[in-house]
Every structure is written in structure tokens, then in C-alpha cells.
Amino acid sequence: MKLHDSIGPNPRAVRIAIAEKGMSIPTAQIDIMKGNNRTPGYMAINPSGSTPALELDSGQCVAEITAIIEYLEEIHPTPAIIGTTPEERAETRMWTRRIDLYILEPMANGFRASEGRPMFESRMTLVTPPAAAELKAIAQEKLLWLDGLMQGRQWICGDRFTMADILLLAFVEFGASVGQPMPAAATWLPEWHKRAAARPSAAA
Incomplete structure (x- = not known):
């Protein structure tokens, strides 16, 4: 490979x-x-x-x-990052899909159409800068939505570190580097981020 x-x-x-x-x-x-x-x-x-x-x-x-x-x-099923049972895999895929649609896509498209516009405008159709600001706002709203739902959990799927955490970690840190930090009102996300960023794999 x-x-x-x-x-x-x-x-x-x-x-x-x-x-x-x-x-x-x-x-x-x-x-x-x-x-x-x-x-x-x-x-x-x-x-x-x-x-x-x-x-x-x-x-x-x-x-x-x-x-x-x-x-x-x-x-390479072990260690599992999606799940070992149908229920675990379904839970991971559900949260991965939600995070992808609600947070990652608006965050990335908001970046491409604003700070990333010089790089992307010759490669794809982009929304206008005002729409880019709205996409970023959607990502922020959904980060807070997730923050509220995750209270009391170690990881997105409870005690399992999964593909959902991996996607969120990569994009939360990307967002912070392009002017889209975690919402100031978030309480679970900062602690989750400390745990996720401390994993050896986060250096990849």
C-alpha cells in the first residue's frame, strides 16, 4: 500500500x-x-x-x-477505532456523519471561500465571502451543539476513542489555525481536546 x-x-x-x-x-x-x-x-x-x-x-x-x-x-481490526460490535460501529458512524456534515463541511468550505480563496478559486466553485462567514458561523453553532451533548463523556462515543474523535481533532486544530477557534462558551470541548491532543497519535 x-x-x-x-x-x-x-x-x-x-x-x-x-x-x-x-x-x-x-x-x-x-x-x-x-x-x-x-x-x-x-x-x-x-x-x-x-x-x-x-x-x-x-x-x-x-x-x-x-x-x-x-x-x-x-x-487491521485491533485496536478498534470504529467498533467491535454492530452497535459500537453504528454509534461511531452516526457521530462521524454528524460531525462531518454539521462541523467539518461548513468549516472547510468557509475557509476555502475566505482565507483559502487565493488557493481554491481557480480549482472549484466557491461561495461568496458573506456566505463564507455564515458557513463559519454554522460550524461554531454546531460545535456548541456537540459540546452540550457530550457533557460527562470522555470521548464522543463514551469511553471509546474512535474515528469520530479523530476527525474532530484534525479539524478543530485546523480551524484554530485559520481563524475558526473553538467557541469561547464551550466547556467540554477544551477538556476533550487536551485528552485527544495528548495521545501519541496526535503527533502524526
């Missing part, structure tokens, strides 16, 4: 998952700042042009962070 890696929260989430599982996967660095992920060579591997992408020994490519992490769980 080979991981086509780059800067950014999406590849980092996969690297954290790999580290949590104690796996070692060779990597190829893709310079997205120079647009190398939009070259014909890379697009032949991953037609969406996104990073990361996991190239299997068969030549097949698995892209999108949740799909890659799901695949890693299938081939």
Missing part, C-alpha cells in the same frame, strides 16, 4: 488513524499548494483530485477519509 499524503486536516486524520492502529504505510507527498493533486498523473490515481488517497497493492485507489479509515479497520 501507499498513502498519497499532503498538508491539511484530511490527510492528518488518516495519519492519526494509522498511528492509532500501530501501522506503518509508505507515503508519497503531494504538494497541493502547487496544485500537484490536479495533475493528470494524480487524477489518474484519484479522479476527485483530493488528498489523501490510499493506493492498494492491487492498484485500486481508496479515497475519502472515512472510507480509508473504514478500510484500515477491516484489514
